[in-house]
Amino acid sequence: MTQEQPIIVAKHVSKIFTDPVEFRVLDDINLTVDRGEFVVLVGPSGSGKTTLMYALSTLDTEYEGTITVDGTDIKALNPNQLAQFRNTTIGFVFQFHYLLPDFTVLDNVSLPAIKAGLWSPEEIEERAMKNLTLLGVADQARKRSSRLSGGQQQRVAIARALMNNPKILFGDEPTGNLDTKNTALVLDILQDLKTEFHQTILMVTHDMQFTERADRVVAIRDGRIIQHEQQ
């Protein structure tokens, strides 16, 4: 796999929910994301954006079609390999921050790196502090995560997602619960990541600020991609 190869290739991805009624939530999705690309996914509520993100980010493997991430066919991996792959290759920021509330900020951010087992405890703390500094929340490191404001927590979640140098950073409406000021802050950070670290980013959002600054906007409706808009 050379650098020129796209990082994500989704081919004929379909998914059907049968509960409560049969419902085609993803309908023959074909999508390619290049390395270093900042792609924004838009669409009305219920159109299948979150479902697609879970499939692309390897959390969900129950679909038809194939998804290849960084040259690896996701469905070919067993659960343990999948967990390992997720740990080292993918960072995910959810709409709700999902920090472990009883742990300190530093502990939360360290968790993926401890699982990876690639660095010494000292290196992990160093990396964690570096990421927290990058996101402007280093001063909160020793606080319990539940003590932080929503905006701060979301930035900690991004710091955590970046811990293992993921090849792709996924976000599912990461600024959905933030005010305009915090949203702009997160957007600045993401753009810095893209320009400075060549970070691949795939993000669901309703925010117009994002769609303006993304490399590409993909619109989805009723489980189908209806438009690729190159900026």
Added chain:
Amino acid sequence: MISRLRNNPLIKIAWVHLVSKKRQTIVAMLGVMFGVTVFIFQAGLLTGLQNYFIEKTVNTTAHIHIYNEVRAERPHVLDNVREYDATWKVVRNQKPRDEERRLRNGYQILRALERDPRVEGVAPYLGLQGIVRFGTAQQAATMAGVDIVREDQLFRVRENLIDGDMLRMQTIPNGIILGAGLADKLGVQVDDNIAIISSKGVVLDMKIVAVSKTGITAQDNTRAYISIRNAQRLLQQSGAYITDINVRLRDVNAAQAIASEYQARYQYRAEDWVAANANIFGVFRIQNITITFVIASILVVSGFGIFNILMTIIYEKMPDIAILKAMGYRNKDISTIFVIESLVIGITGGLLGLLLGFIASMIMSTIPLNIQGFVSVQYLTINFNPVFYLVAFGFALLSTAIAGYFPARKASRFDPVEIIRSR
């Protein structure tokens, strides 16, 4: 905190979970502790008493007891004459024959047994029922006619004496050793003179040379040792008359085999100590089964306590589980968290239980009780057998592991997508 997390985040997560549910965690630990404490205390108390009783009773039973088994029932005299029609049998009130309980060649057998290398000691015995009289006071008693030195070799008579001197039985021709309860009831002590009367109407004047207290109430209240010669006089019998031979073996476990060998050889009943005390062992077995059930049910209940708290934690911490999985923690990592939690509860509760059980047993064994019942004891003899401690701890861990296994498995199988979506 951070250094522990660095080394193992699963332990840290488990710890944080338990701390966040402090009260329930403590209750679950107390459940395990209680189970282990009861286990140790009950097992120690019960087997302590049983061992005491075995030591007292079984050790005062001969390893092999040889005697002439007198059958009360015998065929009707007419049956032996010729084959009559059964309806014509009219002779009633056939008395039991005055069959002798005597061992015919008792002393010969005794000497033969003495030469058997498997035998440690042999003692002759001639028992009878009689009355002990002191002034106007009188008590029924079991007279044990014995050779006191041989008897001591088998049953440690001397160890149980609380007053007097056993060997005076040899120097004084009419010496008698009374059970402590019997002496109390009569109001006599060593060197008092008493009379004993047999069912044949023979009266002998005796001198008390010692008082014995075995701790077994029934024996202490009724038994008196006299010489075999005096027992023969009371029964108006000659000098070769004995009814029983008691044998002490070098290997107590060989009793059953040797007993049947003797029975075949001498044509007298030879009963080993296990058969003689079969009813006691039966009672012990029932006691042990009962107590096992009690303890098992306590441990099951404490297992439910652990199960309950783990399920509570799991449902409350579902988002944590989902996020850990989303960042690449495996199913096994998740179940490890909850196994750790149940083990922490089980080990802590178990260790506390061991400690408390030991302390309770210690306290119990030092409280003077002076029980006068089935057996008379001053202190409870508690069995501190380390096997109980191992088994109790093992059971605690087992019930904990089982109680933790199912919640752990459940947590590891959660689908993170479903949890994250449902928020």
